[in-house]
Amino acid sequence: MPNTQRDILTAVYLEQRPALLRFLCARLRNTERAEDVLQDVYLKLTRTNLPPIIDNPSGFLFRMASNLALDHIRKGKRARLRDQAWSDLNSEKSGSQFRADIPHADDALIAKERLAALNTRLQTLSPKAREAFKRHKFEGQPYKQVADEMGISIGTVGKHLGKAIKHIMDADLGDKNYG
Amino acid sequence: MNKKTVMTELIMEQARTWYVRMGSELAGADDWALFTDWLEESPLHVDAYDQVELSLSAITAPALDQEPALVQDNAVQENTVQERADNVVPLFTKPNNIPENKSPDQSVADKKRPKIVWARYAGIAALFVAALTVFYSSNFSSQPSVQTYATNIGGQEAIVLADGTRINLNTNTQISVAMTKKSRIVTLASGEAFFDIAKDKKRPFIVNARDVRITDIGTSFSVYSTDTALTVSVVDGIVDMQNGDQTTRVIKGQQAVHNRGDNNIALRAIDVESISTWRDGVLIFEDAELATIIPELNRYFETQISFSDEDVADLTFSGVLNISDQSMMLGSMEALMPIKSERENGQILLSSKN
Missing domain, CATH: 3.55.50.30 (Phage tail protein beta-alpha-beta fold)
Known part of the structure; x- marks a missing residue:
């Protein structure tokens, strides 16, 4: 029974490996770390439970790679901030933009606080954009499902999400006097 | 607004557009290739994308720490394929500086063949019974052609490269081989491989395994890479192991062990007859x-x-x-x-x- 989900994904992984590596190199700006993350992708797809049905297997792998790369970036940033906290104290970087990544004795509490701040920020967003954002980001709904359940096109879902992200980022950068 | 601010805002807008585009469960390898092109264009692009992802990272912790929601039941799947062609277009607000030949519209056209692609993957999967698969990656002309070889758990494979070099792959192993005019480079992504290198003074043979580079000086040796250690055993000849600015020479009958996170390479004597007996x-x-x-x-x-x-x-x-x-x-x-x-x-x- 060779056509298992894992075999298919492994085959796609091997076919896409150079493209995945190229993406990770560009995303992480470092070949060595890219190789590490790629290795993590491989381990994850060979060792962990996979969803029973994966439409678009190559997209699945790229998103897995993208998520693992982000984990890597966040970990690196946290470590760097820990090491250089003193030097950043008065610089722009200590601004709210990276606040989430500053290490703290109670990371979970910080995450909760950030989430609450985000929720507050979302209150000033148009209801449709807020709903689309929450469905996709909080409930993990795919774009198609968001579109179907809200009775809008996938393109409109994308527009709502873009608007929501800009709204959130504007709040983060507010004290930096952009424009 | 000064010029720089306008530039920054422009790039930010592109970064957000890419973020939304890549967040779609419908984004395929073609879209990711275009996105990679954009990231490669400028470090500012990568910075901007970092900012977008990090500004949303509060959500990543409690709610989204799972894989992207690509799971669909069969009933919807049929529809999705249809939807791709019809609905995907308006989502892709065109980022401003994508060259014409990489137009997102083109990748939309490419999306019309997902089923055929799927069938091909199923076919490839069937080949896995043979334990070894070989794929050429000539998608990106700017990159040297890289060939990838892999074995499953319990699999083994013998490979002969064009230069006469012989490589044996042990269980659960992955390597890629890049042959150019000036060098022969093998990357051991995971597992264990035995190398019997064909001499070629003009083209050094290099094995990269994680953070260590092994340079061959006409020889045969095995390399075993795990999460915790890298082990190199030399059956014949000499190899140089380079990690950071340190080089360690390993000769016939020696085994070198490099533990991850440790700069030292420890050498010990080993019976050459006991090296890579898995080949038998x-x-x-x-x-x-x-x-x-x-x-x-x-x-x-x-x-x-x-x-x-x-x-x-x-x-x-x-x-x-x-x-x-x-x-x-x-x-x-x-x-x-x-x-x-x-x-x-x-x-x-x-x-x-x-």
């Missing part, structure tokens, strides 16, 4: 504890062996075990040691006989 389907142990033997054996089989008590872990074993057949291997172990094996929940449990 056997492993040789001398006075080794079962606690160290079992993980080694488990590399070769899907069905994992574990033991129930410390008495078993402490038993020592000397001899040859056949790794081409798990039942046969267990039979020899039971004959030579006071242990018995039982299959339980898809595992094999070893326990004391008395």
Whole structure:
């Protein structure tokens, strides 16, 4: 029974490996770390439970790679901030933009606080954009499902999400006097 | 707004557009390639994308720490394929500086063949019975052509490169080979490989394994890479191992062990006859504890062996075990040691006989 989900994904992984590596190199700006993350992708797809049905297997792998790369970036940033906290104290970087990544004795509490701040920020967003954002980001709904359940096109879902992200980022950068 | 601010805002807008585009469950390899192009265009693009992702990272922790929601039931799947062609267009607000030949519209056209692609993957998967697959990656003309080889758990494969170099892949191993006019570079992504290098003074043979670079000086050797250590064993000739600015020379009959996170490379003498005996389907142990033997054996089989008590872990074993057949291997172990094996929940449990 060779056509298992894992075999298919492994085959796609091997076919896409150079493209995945190229993406990770560009995303992480470092070949060595890219190789590490790629290795993590491989381990994850060979060792962990996979969803029973994966439409678009190559997209699945790229998103897995993208998520693992982000984990890597966040970990690196946290470590760097820990090491250089003193030097950043008065610089722009200590601004709210990276606040989430500053290490703290109670990371979970910080995450909760950030989430609450985000929720507050979302209150000033148009209801449709807020709903689309929450469905996709909080409930993990795919774009198609968001579109179907809200009775809008996938393109409109994308527009709502873009608007929501800009709204959130504007709040983060507010004290930096952009424009 | 000064010019710089306008630029920054423009790039930010692009970054957000890409973020939304790549967040779609419909984004395929073509979209990711275009996105990679954009990231490669400028470090500012990568900075901007970092900012977008990090500004949303509060959500990543509590709500989105799982894989992208690509799971769909069969009923919807049929529709999705249809929807792609019709609905995907308006989502892709065109980022401003994508060259015409990389237009997102083109990738939309490409999306009309997902089913065929799927069928091809199913076909490829069938080939996995043969344990080895070879793919050419000529998608990106700017990159040297890289060939990838891999084995599954329990698989082994012998490869002969164009220059006459022979490579044996052990179980669960992945390498990529890049041959250029000036060099021959193998990257060992995971697992273990034995190299018998064809001499070519003009083209050094290099094996990259994680953070160590192994340069061959006409020889045969094995390289085994795990999460915790890299082991290089030299059967004939000399290799140089380079990690950071440190180079260690390893000669015939020596084994070098480099533990991850440690700069030192430890050398010890090894019997060349015992190197890479897996190529003959056997492993040789001398006075080794079962606690160290079992993980080694488990590399070769899907069905994992574990033991129930410390008495078993402490038993020592000397001899040859056949790794081409798990039942046969267990039979020899039971004959030579006071242990018995039982299959339980898809595992094999070893326990004391008395």
